[in-house]
Amino acid sequence: MQMLMPEPQIFVERTLALIKPDVVDKEEEIEDLILRAGFLIVQKRKLQLSPEQCSNFYADQYGKGFFPNLTAYMSSGPLVAMILARHCAVSYWKELLGPSNSVMARRTHPHSLRAIYGTDDLRNALHGSLSISSAEREIRFMFPEVILEPIPTGQRARDYLNLYVKPTLLAGLTALCKEKPADPMIWLADWLIEHNPNKPRLQHQVAEEEHQGHRKVCISQGLMPSSSICLKESCSTGTAHLKGVFCVLLLLKG
Structure with a gap:
């Protein structure tokens, strides 16, 4: 039995x-x-x-x-x-x-x-x-500032993992097997950062200047027409670090 x-x-x-x-x-x-x-x-x-x-x-x-x-x-x-x-x-x-x-x-x-x-x-x-x-x-x-949102448990937790976590993780593991990198952990970490489905989509924009309108625009890879985001990745002592420098430019019409 x-x-x-x-x-x-x-x-x-x-x-x-x-x-x-x-x-x-x-x-x-x-x-x-x-x-x-x-x-x-x-x-x-x-x-x-x-x-x-x-x-x-x-x-x-x-x-x-x-x-x-x-x-x-x-x-x-x-x-x-x-x-x-x-x-x-x-x-x-x-x-x-x-x-x-x-x-x-x-x-x-x-x-x-x-x-x-x-x-x-x-x-x-x-x-x-x-x-x-x-x-x-x-x-x-x-901790008055803490928001006590309910944590998924049981079937809800499994549903969340199946819907939001497993697809991306399986894709990353498949790519890892095909690539066979020297350092699998670091490679997978970088891959997950690069292919995170929840990260904002960046749109490439051309820097321009408007002298007449007293408005200067210096934007590259902006989240919105009025913002700029710069990301730098570095590796040291075998550990990958993601360092983000966020610069928000408020464009006020002169």
């Missing part, structure tokens, strides 16, 4: 992580452990919250006995806020953190981050969102 294996599912979640003030000096060490656990650090910022901002962030804890000490602790110095992403990010991050009480964490989850870096129930080193909905709220609080 033939076994039917389920198709792999693609799920991407985001959660908020905070490195609290008393362990900010361990930032690089903690980030390394986060990356080793399979998380992607989507965005990061260092900031210091006022007591009022801490009160707003922990509004769901208002009225509890530890609330004044919590807000005082969290506003005592700079902290590091990070948006983390991976499959089941919320639950995996909570598991990596361990129990909220660092004393208990050292007994029951000795390899958790709070067991390693925390001190007690209050100074437990790190924060993690409790749910997907709280993660969205907390990310908006710490």
Whole structure:
């Protein structure tokens, strides 16, 4: 009897992580452990919250006995806020953190981050969102400029890959096999940049001068009649770098 294996599912979640003030000096060490656990650090910022901002962030804890000490602790110095992403990010991050009480964490989850870096129930080193909905709220609080667009998951993710990614990638891999370059990775990277279907189409224009109208036009390969774009590609130490210099010329009629 033939076994039917389920198709792999693609799920991407985001959660908020905070490195609290008393362990900010361990930032690089903690980030390394986060990356080793399979998380992607989507965005990061260092900031210091006022007591009022801490009160707003922990509004769901208002009225509890530890609330004044919590807000005082969290506003005592700079902290590091990070948006983390991976499959089941919320639950995996909570598991990596361990129990909220660092004393208990050292007994029951000795390899958790709070067991390693925390001190007690209050100074437990790190924060993690409790749910997907709280993660969205907390990310908006710490990163108000971030637009939380839904990430395609499951069948939607596969449809997106099939429609927008695979055709170009397969064409590039086919060209790679025919070309057989000395450095396949660099060649494919350059090919994908050159054949990116989403890049703007450049139109070649002839430089001209209009003396009578007090208007000077110096445009080559412009995106629009009123813009100029210059791209330079260079390779160093075996790595291809794309350096773009964008010069927008606003052409005002004299």
